[in-house]
Amino acid sequence: xxxxxxxxxxxxxxxxxxxxxxxxxxxxxxxxxxxxxxxxxxxxxxxxxxxxxxxxxxxxxxxxxxxxxxxxxxxxxxxxxxxxxxxxxxxxxxxxxxxxxxxxxxxxxxxxxxxxxxxxxxxxxxxxxxxxxxxxxxxxxxxxxxxxxxxxxxxxxxxxxxxxxxxxxxxxxxxxxxxxxxxxxxxxxxxxxxxxxxxxxxxxxxxxxxxxxxxxxxxxxxxxxxxxxxxxxxxxxxxxxxxxxxxxxxxxxxxxxxxxxxxxxxxxxxxxxxxxxxxxxxxxxxxxx
Amino acid sequence: xxxxxxxxxxxxxxxxxxxxxxxxxxxxxxxxxxxxxxxxxxxxxxxxxxxxxxxxxxxxxxxxxxxxxxxxxxxxxxxxxxxxxxxxxxxxxxxxxxxxxxxxxxxxxxxxxxxxxxxxxxxxxxxxxxxxxxxxxxxxxxxxxxxxxxxxxxxxxxxxxxxxxxxxxxxxxxxxxxxxxxxxxxxxxxxxxxxxxxxxxxxxxxxxxxxxxxxxxxxxxxxxxxxxxxxxxxxxxxxxxxxxxxxxxxxxxxxxxxxxxxxxxxxxxxxxxxxxxxxxxxxxxxxxx
Numbered sequence: 001x002x003x004x005x006x007x008x009x010x011x012x013x014x015x016x017x018x019x020x021x022x023x024x025x026x027x028x029x030x031x032x033x034x035x036x037x038x039x040x041x042x043x044x045x046x047x048x049x050x051x052x053x054x055x056x057x058x059x060x061x062x063x064x065x066x067x068x069x070x071x072x073x074x075x076x077x078x079x080x081x082x083x084x085x086x087x088x089x090x091x092x093x094x095x096x097x098x099x100x101x102x103x104x105x106x107x108x109x110x111x112x113x114x115x116x117x118x119x120x121x122x123x124x125x126x127x128x129x130x131x132x133x134x135x136x137x138x139x140x141x142x143x144x145x146x147x148x149x150x151x152x153x154x155x156x157x158x159x160x161x162x163x164x165x166x167x168x169x170x171x172x173x174x175x176x177x178x179x180x181x182x183x184x185x186x187x188x189x190x191x192x193x194x195x196x197x198x199x200x201x202x203x204x205x206x207x208x209x210x211x212x213x214x215x216x217x218x219x220x221x222x223x224x225x226x227x228x229x230x231x232x233x234x235x236x237x238x239x240x241x242x243x244x245x246x247x248x249x250x251x252x253x254x255x256x257x258x259x260x261x262x263x264x265x266x267x268x269x270x271x272x273x274x275x276x277x278x279x280x281x282x283x284x285x286x287x288x289x
Numbered sequence: 290x291x292x293x294x295x296x297x298x299x300x301x302x303x304x305x306x307x308x309x310x311x312x313x314x315x316x317x318x319x320x321x322x323x324x325x326x327x328x329x330x331x332x333x334x335x336x337x338x339x340x341x342x343x344x345x346x347x348x349x350x351x352x353x354x355x356x357x358x359x360x361x362x363x364x365x366x367x368x369x370x371x372x373x374x375x376x377x378x379x380x381x382x383x384x385x386x387x388x389x390x391x392x393x394x395x396x397x398x399x400x401x402x403x404x405x406x407x408x409x410x411x412x413x414x415x416x417x418x419x420x421x422x423x424x425x426x427x428x429x430x431x432x433x434x435x436x437x438x439x440x441x442x443x444x445x446x447x448x449x450x451x452x453x454x455x456x457x458x459x460x461x462x463x464x465x466x467x468x469x470x471x472x473x474x475x476x477x478x479x480x481x482x483x484x485x486x487x488x489x490x491x492x493x494x495x496x497x498x499x500x501x502x503x504x505x506x507x508x509x510x511x512x513x514x515x516x517x518x519x520x521x522x523x524x525x526x527x528x529x530x531x532x533x534x535x536x537x538x539x540x541x542x543x544x545x546x547x548x549x550x551x552x553x554x555x556x557x558x559x560x561x562x563x564x565x566x567x568x569x570x571x572x573x574x575x576x577x578x
Contacts, residue, residue, distance in 0.1 A: 097560045163557040186553025190566045207557045262551055264475025268452040268496045271386045277479045281567050 003242055003260075004272045006253040007279035010193035018201065021112055022054045023065070028092060028101060030113030030201045038081045042072045065102035073108050082111055082199070086143070090116055091159035096205065103159045113201035116156060119167045120255045121185055121209045123152030123175065123219065124234070131234040131263060133256075134219050136174070136226045138249065145249040149240075152219055152229065153177070154252070163187075163207045175229070176220035177211075185211035188262060191254050191280045206251060208258055234265055254280055292531055292549075293561045295542040296568035299482040307490065310401055311343040312354070317381060317390060319402030319490045327370045331361045354391035362397050371400055371488070375432070379405055380448035385494065392448045402490035405445060408456045409544045410474055410498045412441030412464065412508065413523070420523040420552060422545075423508050425463070425515045427538065434538040438529075441508055441518065442466070443541070452476075452496045464518070465509035466500075474500035477551060480543050480569045495540060497547055523554055543569055 019036050021029035031039070031053045039046040039053060045068045047054040059068050076082045086106040092114045093100055109116050123134040134152040138145055155170035157163060167185060171177040188210045194203040219229045232240075234256075240247045241256050248256065258280055260266040266276065308325050310318035320328070320342045328335040328342060334357045336343040348357050365371045375395040381403045382389055398405050412423040423441040427434055444459035446452060456474060460466035477499045483492040508518045521529075523545075529536045530545050537545065547569055549555040555565065 096557075096563050187556045188551050188553065190557070190563055192567075205563065209553075262477050264477065264498075267476045268385075268479070274385050274479055274494065278481075278570050281570050 002272075003238075003253075003257045003266065003270075004275055004279065006241065006250070006257065007193075007276065009245075010195050010250055010254055011279070013194050013196050013201065017196070018113065019048075019051065019053050021114070022052050023101060024055075024057075026094075028114055030203075031111070032113075032200050035081070035111065035200065038076060038079065039072065041075055041079070042068075045069075045072055062100045062102050066104075069102055069104055069108070069112075073105055076108075076111070083107055083143075088156070089159040090114075090156065100159075106156060106158075110197055110200040110202050113203060115203045115205065117163070117205050117207065118154065118156045119163055119170060119207045119209060120151045120252070121153035121167060121171060121175075121211060122188075122255065122259050123211050123213055124259075125213045125215055125217075125231075127233055129233055129235065130265070131259075132231050133234055133237055134175070134213065134229050135232045135237065136219075136221075137228050137230070139225050139227050142225060147227070148249040148252075149247055150226075150249050150252050151255055157207075167207075167209055173223040174219075174221060174226055176222055181213075181217070182211065185209045189258065191251075191258055193251060193254060195250075204251065206255060208255055210259070234259065234263070238265055291561075292527075292542075292546045292555065292559075293564055293568065295530065295539070295546065296482075296565060298534075299484050299539055299543055300568070302483050302485050302490065306485070307402065308337075308340065308342050310403070311341050312390060313344075313346075315383075317403055319492075320400070321402075321489050324370070324400065324489065327365060327368065328361065330364055330368070331357075334358075334361050351389045351391050355393075358391055358393055358397070358401075362394055365397075365400070372396055372432075377445070378448040379403075379445065389448075395445060395447075399486055399489040399491050402492060404492045404494065406452070406494050406496065407443065407445045408452055408459060408496045408498060409440045409541070410442035410456060410460060410464075410500060411477075411544065411548050412500050412502050413548075414502045414504055414506075414520075416522060418522055418524060419554070420548075421520050422523060422526055423464070423502065423518050424521045424526065425508075425510075426517050426519070428514050428516050431514060436516070437538040437541075438536055439515075439538050439541050440544055446496075456496075456498055462512040463508075463510055463515055465511055470502075470506070471500065474498045478547065480540075480547055482540060482543060484539075493540065495544060497544055499548070523548065523552070527554055 018030040019033055020027040021031050036053055059065050088106040089103045090106050091100055092102050124131045136150040136152055138148050138150050140146045153171045153174045157166045168182050171182040188208045191206040237256050238260050241253045307319040308322055309316040310320050325342055348354050377395040378392045379395050380389055381391050413420045425439040425441055427437050427439050429435045442460045442463045446455045457471050460471040477497045480495040526545050527549050530542045
């Protein structure tokens with residue numbers, strides 16, 4: 001049994017391979033050293049040095065920064081460096097709930113290694129052998145982790161959306177939850193991880209919600225992002241988490257471990273207990289230097 | 290509203306006022322600089338320097354370390370430096386679940402600033418306006434925080450006890466829970482804090498448990514440690530947490546905030562949300578350098 005390796009694999013990050021992305025003297029992201037050269041095509045936007053990528057001081061305010069980064073995004077797409085736009089905007093802010101620094105196409109989040117926020121909803125019901133989850137199988141057409149298992153509902157928090165509004169929207173789109181039902185979901189904490197990915201770095205905070213569903217509820221996907229839903233007992237899910245690497249999308253392993261910790265399926269007698277409790281929440285607030 | 294000040298006040302600690310307590314080259318505790326002089330009376334046990342208190346290299350193994358610290362405890366009590374023994378043994382270990390370093394009378398935990406472990410049980414039931422807690426009023430005879438409000442069940446984990454065994458024992462003694470009922474409690478996470486106190490330093494991990502109680506259950510104290518029990522809605526408890534400093538014993542504020550985070554009474558739209566989630570779990574595993 002090893003839950004902890006998921007915490008470790010979701011936090012694999014070698015700082016020597018990245019340059020900090022600075023805005024007005026503060027780090028707002030990380031760019032891979034071997035990608036940073038592509039930004040030399042935009043000398044009016046980025047200043048490159050041996051130890052940082054700096055957004056030009058001439059770019060003043062969130063509107064100007066958003067326009068500049070959009071221009072860079074289009075150029076990088078034309079050059080074939082990054083994939084086409086996702087056409088969904090994420091807000092990069094000065095901390096959760098803080099002021100907007102700029103908006104960015106979702107597809108560029110990892111290239112620039114900026115902090116992103118998402119909601120994950122554990123849809124569960126009470127079974128004979130403890131909690132049971134409604135688990136989604138991600139559509140084969142998804143850009144990320146096609147065909148892997150996922151929480152009943154999960155989605156990134158787009159620019160202009162609050163966490164709760166995102167949850168209601170995604171619950172309706174992904175699992176067909178009417179708001180009369182989804183408003184019974186409740187916040188249950190937050191998880192943070194930061195990991196190197198082929199496209200750059202993912203630095204994400206997951207706001208976790210639980211909903212105890214009526215026994216006769218069956219989720220129904222409406223946006224094409226889910227191939228099917230299945231019932232799996234929480235114990236079976238945790239067995240899959242502990243024994244497999246790619247059954248669940250990588251960050252979903254963390255959400256299921258967190259559920260196990262909160263609902264007594266992982267107990268203090270487990271040797272890694274405190275490492276798990278702490279490892280799921282490292283540096284939530286400040287990110288890292 | 291300010292939940293965060295409880296996280297801050299439970300983590301007030303000025304390292305410059307303390308010396309690390311070293312055993313075999315590792316820090317196992319902290320001794321107040323202005324108390325360390327009292328240890329000069331035991332030169333065969335402690336070596337004092339300008340920057341550390343070191344347990345003598347001649348003390349080999351947990352039995353010898355326990356005997357040496359017992360001798361020092363008796364001497365410090367005779368000299369009036371510390372209060373009489375509590376006659377309850379705590380195990381100081383190489384991390385949770387790790388090997389025993391020594392046992393220590395509970396009354397000396399703060400003097401030596403060693404890591405201690407406790408269990409706290411949120412006894413709750415479902416009310417018209419959300420969760421309601423059974424809240425204990427600590428007996429006026431308690432050594433710590435007499436008359437303050439407390440979780441239904443709370444207690445330190447003594448040497449030789451597991452977390453779960455401590456929970457069952459304390460639930461029976463403090464609130465009269467028969468094991469048939471208390472075995473429905475479930476682990477729900479852990480909280481860590483480290484704070485300067487008049488006697489030294491408290492470095493504690495609280496293993497948090499929840500139990501959803503039947504509506505007709507009424508707790509009944511059997512060990513004299515509780516004056517009475519009362520029902521308070523979770524929202525009213527969180528109002529008291531946010532607006533008062535001494536209604537609840539200090540660490541109980543953290544347990545109630547944690548319950549609020551897990552049960553959706555404190556939500557991501559709260560500006561301090563991530564600071565709370567992270568602040569309750571700082572440095573659970575390693576302690577601090």
